[in-house]
Amino acid sequence: KIQSKLNIKTRREEDPSAQIYLKVFGNEVTFQNIDSALLKQIVREDSLAIPDIEQQLREGLEMKMTKAHHLAEGSLGIPTTLGLPIYMTMNSLVLTKSEISGKMTVSPRLFHEDRPSDQKDVSAIEASLSSIHSIAMQISGKLTIDCRVIKFGAKRNISMNSVIPISSKVTMDPQNRQHKLIWETPEKEHKLLELRACPILF
Secondary structure (H helix, E strand, O other): OHHHHOOOOOOOOOOOOEEEEEEEOOEEEEEEEEOHHHHHHHHHHOOOOOOHHHHHHHHOEEEEEEEEEEEEEEEEEEOOOOOOOEEEEEEEEEEEEEEEEEEEEEEOOOOHHHOOOOOOOOOEEEEEEEEEEEEEEEEEEEEEEEOOOOEEEEEEEEEEEEEEEEEEEEEEEOOOOEEEEEEEOOOOOOEEEEEEEEEEEO
16 A cells, blocks of 8 residues: 555566676777576576687687877977077877787587587687778977067978788698798888978978
């Protein structure tokens, strides 16, 4: 009676859920949603099996990262005997970008419980990784003479760009204790350093 008069509602039990994710430098690499059915399976079987992980590794994972950095910023004022001060300013920015992708295959299967009864040991592991890293830097410097009525001076912008692709492939044979590693840096795509300077008078 009290519950009906005060309009008290019984709280319903919510289904348990969880999320697992991995972030590198603020960039999400992988995300896995765990619903109530999977949680109940973990409690019942006392084991955690996520079948999507092996499939994702076979198909490949991709990750992109972009970071901007402010390296330096400064200004300097120099008085002169003519009464016309000279001002110098400098600003420097760096932008880094990385694109990384990789695949991995484990034979016969990645998880121990998914392997056949007669092949419980890992026979081979093959993994490949490719990445492209680019760095861009810009330095801007300006020299100004203040005549109060007018200002004149010079400005120079310097930009540097670098692109380096790297590819690698690893093959491992745990049973025979053999492995093979291959590194590749395609000559057609890499740009070690590109420098540009643009002077401006004003």
